[in-house]
Amino acid sequence: MEVKPLKIMKIHVFKKAWIGWIFLFLISCSQEIKKTVVIENYxxxxxxxxxxxxxxxxxxxxxxxxxxxxxxxxxxxxxxxxxxxxxxxxxxxxxxxxxxxxxxxxxxxxxxxxxxxxxxxxxxxxxxxxxxxxxxxxxxxxxxxxxxxxxxxxxxxxxxxxxxxxxxxxxxxxxxxxxxxxxxxxxxxxxxxxxxxxxxxxxxxxxxxxxxxxxxxxxxxxxxxxxxxxxxxxxxxxxxxxxxxxxxxxxxxxxxxxxxxxxxxxxxxxxxxxxxxxxxxxxxxxxxxxxxxxxGRIKVQGGTEQDQHRFYTDLWHALQGRRIISDVNGAYPDNTGAAFRIGQLPLNNKGKPLFNHYNSDSFWGAQWTINTLWGLVYPEIMEEFSQSLMQYYEDGGMIPRGPSGGNYTFVMTGASSTPFIVSAIQKGLIKENVDSFYQALKKNHMPGGIMERAGYEHKTNFGGGLKYYLEKGFVPYPLPDGDFGSHQDGASLTLEYAYQDWALAQLAKKLGKQEDAEYFSKRSKNYQNLFDLNSGWIHPKNVNGGWIENYDPYQYQHGFIEANGAQATWFVPHDLLGLAKLMGGNKKAVEKLNTQFEEAEKLGFTSGDSHAAELHPEYSRIPINYGNQPSIQTAFIFQQLGRPDLTEYWSRKIIEKVFSGLSHASGYNGDEDQGLMGSLAVLMKIGLFQMNGGTEENPEYQIGSPIFDKITIELNNDYYKGKTFEIKTKNNSPENVYVKNIQLNNTTINTHKIHHDDIVNGGVLELQMSK
Known part of the structure; x- marks a missing residue:
């Protein structure tokens, strides 16, 4: 009788020891698992x-x-x-x-x-x-x-x-x-x-x-x-x-x-x-x-270790350069008026500023870079910058294209903030006071607005040549009025204004302003007034409407801003089919552009290794330059003209030659311009691009040739419904650059294009790659 309790006690002790051993084992395993979990350190x-x-x-x-x-x-x-x-x-x-x-x-x-x-x-x-x-x-x-x-x-x-x-x-x-x-x-x-x-x-x-x-x-x-x-x-x-x-x-x-x-x-x-x-x-x-x-909003898998290091270096550059100028309480310097004042940003119900105010270089070229990257991956940043630009309008009566120290600088040319803000509206990032944004943008496109001013033209408003653009349908070169500001290169100004007018027309259409939409759409065709059917190039005109004499399309900055005519001729992102028609059709346009790429490859697709090298007698004549903004869209033009294979081929070449190295001696050729070239490199490497800068309704993305096996974009749920958007490539390699089959959410699509809603609602894009 006394033995049974002893046996039970032994069994009980054994069970406790066994349970304790398992508990220690599980803790040990748990600790071991924790040790092996690797948190990605970008x-x-x-x-x-x-x-x-x-x-x-x-x-x-x-x-x-x-x-x-x-x-x-x-x-x-x-x-x-x-x-x-x-x-x-x-x-x-x-x-x-x-x-x-x-x-x-x-x-x-x-x-x-x-x-x-x-x-x-x-x-x-x-x-x-x-x-x-x-x-x-x-x-x-x-x-x-x-x-x-x-x-x-x-x-x-x-x-x-x-x-x-x-x-x-x-x-x-x-x-x-x-x-x-x-x-x-x-x-x-x-x-x-x-x-x-x-x-x-x-x-x-x-x-x-x-x-x-x-x-x-x-x-x-x-x-x-x-x-x-x-x-x-x-x-x-x-x-x-x-x-x-x-x-x-x-x-x-x-x-x-x-x-x-x-x-x-x-x-x-x-x-x-x-x-x-x-x-x-x-x-x-x-x-x-x-x-x-x-x-970590963009996670990439595959490629080489160097590919990944360069990718995150590019992404890092895309998120810097432009700087906050407002304090934690929303006070900011307003230098837009005759006298300096301290401005105050609007506050939320907790007394915190609704957004930050910014210092920024120009948005010149942003339509092909941060428009797409910020709008998709960092929508909160794009919205905040748009609100900041609007604050300048409320203070000084004009949306800037590059403010510094709380004031206008009139850096570069045109109304480069228009595509940026229109893209933010079309992507649903700005939903309130849209008509106010439109009226502010429209002012820049009319007499009294920023289009009238050339680069750094602070005290006059002649250098932009807007009056000639409105009267004659082009900005002449040279301007007869005199030297007012910088970048008075009439052909480039005409091309910029035409595209920016088209972008504004899309917003007018969205808001039901049909008369304005038709007016700015008509202005967007002004590029045609400078196309020379005989030479096949955009050709500057003088004030009398005649072609400038001894025109050399490879002469740098002769009617064109930081470019030559061969590069700038393709600056018609809103009407490439119309441009191709002027060139004799899509086939001839493709042949022309392909020849330019073949020549540009001999010089590595850039005008030297620094911004100053663009003045070099040889490098300045390069037909395509991926070291500066005016022609960075050109690889994706092929796709718009029915040849996505050439987009895939040349974009991979550009990534390899221009955006792959990890050297203190080179990387962006000295003209990174506050995230623009870093953003471009990121977009080309993930295989997404927006020719129109995302300014049309439900903006379109062109599919390129991603260099990674898998790309996961983490979507901001404050703006977008989806959790993630994945891009998966099969049989991807430096040789397999061509996209032969495309599936979006397990459904085959027969076009190399998807729309904004397709991405931000979440899903998977699968690309079958081949030689």
């Missing part, structure tokens, strides 16, 4: 140094968030908008500055070590060499060693706050220079002043002087906080610059720099809102997470 795929031998002031970014007001990075060259900023082949750090934007710069600082020898001239002799071997760059982070001082400098940021970490050598007299009065990229920094307002706090202001493109000065305010006391603040009377001394450097010195274009108070609020703590590594991780989140 930031590590970015090659930050791409093309940095040729970079310009706003090109290179390291310690920056997407579209951040602060774009903190080291400067190796500081004189001029071109050939400045971070240049790979220059081994000297001249400061770490916080603003690398279109026509804007500001607030350069430099950590230093003081000695008896350098105290006398430290304000004029403080540069330091560095070595790329001791450098670490990732999106959102930059570190390097200043050889002269043996200081390890680390940089990161939030949207509006730069965050520095300096590791000084022990037992040395440390300091930080504030070079508030200096040439810095595109402009001078002047009237810089710095005041100590607490044991470890400073506030200040400087002025970014006007440039040829940005005609008004810009005030830059800043608040600085350190994690250690400031032992002294010294101003140098000769340079007007400042030095702070720091004694407690046993641990890394941290410094927050909040920036604002409206006030010191708002610079302080930017710090309070975005960086209330001192955890440097946390900010690096937060920045990494933000970049990974955006880069």
């Amino acid at each position: 930031v590590d795929k970015v090659y930050s140094l791409l093309d940095t031998e040729n970079s310009r002031w706003f090109f290179f970014t390291s310690a920056s968030r997407p579209f951040g007001m602060v774009n903190l990075s080291p400067d190796t060259e500081i004189d001029g908008a071109w050939g400045s900023g971070y240049r790979y082949n220059t081994d000297t750090i001249k400061g770490f500055s916080h603003i690398h934007a279109w026509q804007m710069s500001g607030l350069s600082v430099m950590p230093i070590i003081l000695s008896e020898e350098n105290k006398v001239n430290i304000f004029t002799d403080f540069y330091s060499s560095f070595n790329h071997k001791t450098e670490n760059i990732k999106p959102g982070y930059h570190s390097l060693l200043l050889d002269r001082y043996q200081i390890k400098a680390e940089l990161t940021s939030t949207k509006r706050v730069g965050f520095h970490q300096y590791s000084f050598p022990k037992n040395k007299e440390a300091g930080i220079l504030f070079n508030l009065n200096t040439i810095l990229g595109p402009n001078n920094n002047v009237a810089g002043a710095l005041t100590q307002v607490g044991e470890s706090e400073l506030s200040g202001k400087l002025i970014a002087t006007p440039t040829h493109r940005r005609p008004k000065q810009l005030n830059i305010y800043f608040k600085i906080k350190l994690n250690v006391p400031i032992s002294a603040l010294v101003k140098d009377e000769q340079t007007g610059n400042y030095l702070i001394n720091i004694k407690n450097t046993a641990s890394p010195v941290l410094m927050k720099v909040g920036v604002s274009y409206t006030s010191v108070e708002n610079a302080t609020k930017n710090i309070q809102e975005e960086l209330p703590h001192w955890n440097f590594n946390q900010v690096i991780q937060d920045s990494k997470d933000e970049w990974n989140s955006l880069l």
